[in-house]
Amino acid sequence: MEVRAVSTGYIDTTFYNQAEDKYGFRLHDNILANLHHHMFHFKVDLDVLGTSNRYETLDIEAEDVDISEDTGNPGDKYNQIFYTKNLKNTETEAAYKFNFDTPKYHIIHNNAEKTRFGVPKAYRIQMNGMSKQTLKENTRNEATVSWSRYQMAVTKYKHDEFGGSSPYKMFDGRSPIVNFQQYIDYNDTIVDQVS
Known part of the structure; x- marks a missing residue:
């Protein structure tokens, strides 16, 4: 018997601010993809x-x-x-x-x-x-x-x-x-x- 889980979905973004560079990854001019952790x-x-x-x-x-x-x-x-x-x-x-x-x-x-x-x-x-x-x-x-x-x-x-x-x-x-x-x-x- 085996159980598996996979993370999927949309990126949770916020408005980009240079002071927040260490909290995520810049995707576009004004978009920051936040660093996060998926756990089940x-x-x-x-x-x-x-x-x-x-x-x-x-x-x-x-x-x-x-x-x-x-x-x-x-x-x-x-x-x-x-x-x-x-x-x-x-x-x-x-x-x-x-x-x-x-x-x-x-x-x-x-x-x-x-x-x-x-x-x-x-x-x-x-x-x-x-x-x-x-x-x-x-x-x-x-x-x-x-x-x-x-x-x-x-x-x-x-x-x-x-x-x-x-x-x-x-x-x-x-x-x-x-x-x-x-x-x-x-x-x-x-x-x-x-x-």
């Missing part, structure tokens, strides 16, 4: 063989393995990657900010449902084309897009948390109608929670 977020209710699910990461690391016994060369090493399971217990732990230096697999699984090999049946969430939000956290209008602080967040399902944003976000920056960060700040337990 999706809300998904994912159930794996029932609603009692878990979110964990498989944290990828590297280690040097001594292979001198096999090669006959003292101190000979081989670089090997391995993973460590990291179960996320609360919403705060499950709020993920991407870091290329700490690669991980994101796994949603039902611990009670296993394959014939004893491995939990799971979905892996694979995120491509991520973008970093450049607004400073908790300043001015940033709260209206607090979902963009994270490349993934896992929260307990609640009927009144139906979206991560609002169509009024451009106008309610000081006191947003929907503040996604609050969903995480409740810090509910998320392990095997049935909604």
Whole structure:
């Protein structure tokens, strides 16, 4: 299963003023195309063989393995990657900010449902084309897009948390109608929670 999003539409322009050169690109005599950032977020209710699910990461690391016994060369090493399971217990732990230096697999699984090999049946969430939000956290209008602080967040399902944003976000920056960060700040337990 794959979901894609593409930005399209008309350029949002303003009247050109030389003092605003650093805020966009001059397109014509009196037209400035404003610098802006397209970001998307999706809300998904994912159930794996029932609603009692878990979110964990498989944290990828590297280690040097001594292979001198096999090669006959003292101190000979081989670089090997391995993973460590990291179960996320609360919403705060499950709020993920991407870091290329700490690669991980994101796994949603039902611990009670296993394959014939004893491995939990799971979905892996694979995120491509991520973008970093450049607004400073908790300043001015940033709260209206607090979902963009994270490349993934896992929260307990609640009927009144139906979206991560609002169509009024451009106008309610000081006191947003929907503040996604609050969903995480409740810090509910998320392990095997049935909604």
